[in-house]
C-alpha cells in the first residue's frame with residue numbers, strides 16, 4: 001500500500017536486474033502479456049521502388065494499418081549511427097539524462113518510467129523526445145539537444161538526429177504521395193498538407209525486466225499522430241492487435257515499420273484506421289526503437305478532402321487542430337486505444353469558441 005504512494009525512481013541500471021518490480025509497473029492481468037509467444041503478423045514488406053506500391057499500401061491501410069518499407073532511401077549507416085547515439089545517451093548516468101528532463105504538460109524531453117506523470121500502469125521504458133519542424137521555425141533538433149545536454153553529450157546526438165529527422169520527414173512526404181494516390185485524392189494533397197510538418201521524434205529504450213509478463217514497455221494504444229515511421233533493433237517486442245489477438249512484428253534489419261495514426265484516420269475520413277499496438281519487454285536484453293511521429297503544423301485544421309466525404313461517407317470526426325489533440329494527450333488523457341473518440345467527445349463538450357480553430 002505504502003509502496004503505491006511513493007514515487008519510484010526508474011533507474012534502469014538498478015531495476016533491470018531486480019526480481020521484484022515496483023507495484024506501479026505491474027499491469028492488470030487482462031492487459032499484461034501472455035506466456036505464449038505471440039504469433040508473427042504477416043505484414044507486407046513493401047519495396048518503395050516497385051510498381052505495386054500504391055495498391056499494397058492501400059490494402060495494408062485498410063486492414064491493420066501496419067506495413068514495412070524497404071528501398072526507402074534512408075542510409076543504413078545513418079540508421080546504425082542513430083542507434084549508437086541512443087546507446088550513448090541511455091547509458092549515461094541518470095543525472096546526466098535528467099538534464100533534459102521532460103516537464104509536466106510538455107511532450108519533449110527525457111522521461112523515465114513516467115513516474116512523475118502517471119500513478120499506475122507505468123511503462124517499463126525511458127524515452128527522449130524532441131520536436132522537428134520541417135518549416136524550420138523555432139529551435140531545431142541540433143540546438144535543442146546541444147542546449148539540454150551540453151557540448152560533450154549533445155553535439156553528436158544533435159547532428160545525427162537533425163539529419164535523421166530530415167530524412168524521416170522526406171520519407172513521410174513520399175509516403176503521403178502514395179497514401180493520397182491510394183485514396184484517390186491525388187499525390188499532392190497530403191504531401192502539401194504535411195510539407196511544413198511539426199513532428200515528434202522519440203527514442204525508446206526498454207531495459208531488460210525480470211518480470212516481463214507483468215509489465216509493458218508501451219501500453220496498448222493507437223498513435224494519436226498522423227503517420228509513424230519506426231525502426232526497431234533486432235531484439236523484438238512490437239505487437240499489433242490483429243484478428244482478435246496480439247501478434248508480433250518481427251524486426252528486419254534495414255526495414256522501417258510504418259503505421260497510420262489517429263490524425264491520419266481523421267484526414268482520411270475513417271477510410272484508413274489507426275491500429276492498436278504495444279511493446280512488450282523481456283528478461284534477456286534491453287531493446288531500442290526510434291519513432292518518428294509525423295504531425296501537421298500545430299494550428300492547421302485537420303479536415304478530410306471533399307472527395308472523401310459524401311452522403312454515403314459522412315464526416316466521422318469534427319474539425320480539430322493537432323495543437324488541441326496533442327494538448328489533450330499531454331494534459332487530460334493518457335493515449336490509449338480510444339484517444340480519438342475521447343478527444344472528439346471532449347471537444348464537443350467545450351464552449352463554442354474553443355470548439356474549432358480558425359481554418360488555415
Ligand SMILES: C=C1C[C@]23C[C@@]1(O)CC[C@H]2[C@]1(C)CCC[C@@](C)(C(=O)O)[C@H]1[C@@H]3C(=O)O
Nearest residue numbers: 123200218219221223224225293329334335
Ligand atoms: C503524442 C504522443 C503521445 C505519446 C507520444 C506521442 O508522440 C505519440 C504516441 C503516444 C504514446 C506513446 C501512446 C502510449 C502512451 C504514451 C503515454 C507512452 O507510453 O509513451 C504516449 C505518448 C505520450 O508521451 O503521451
Ligand SMILES: O=C(O)CCC(=O)C(=O)O
Nearest residue numbers: 204218232238279289291
Ligand atoms: O517501441 C516500439 O516498438 C513501439 C513504440 C510505440 O508504439 C510508440 O512509441 O508509440
Ligand SMILES: [Fe+2]
Nearest residue numbers: 221222223277
Ligand atoms: Fe505507438
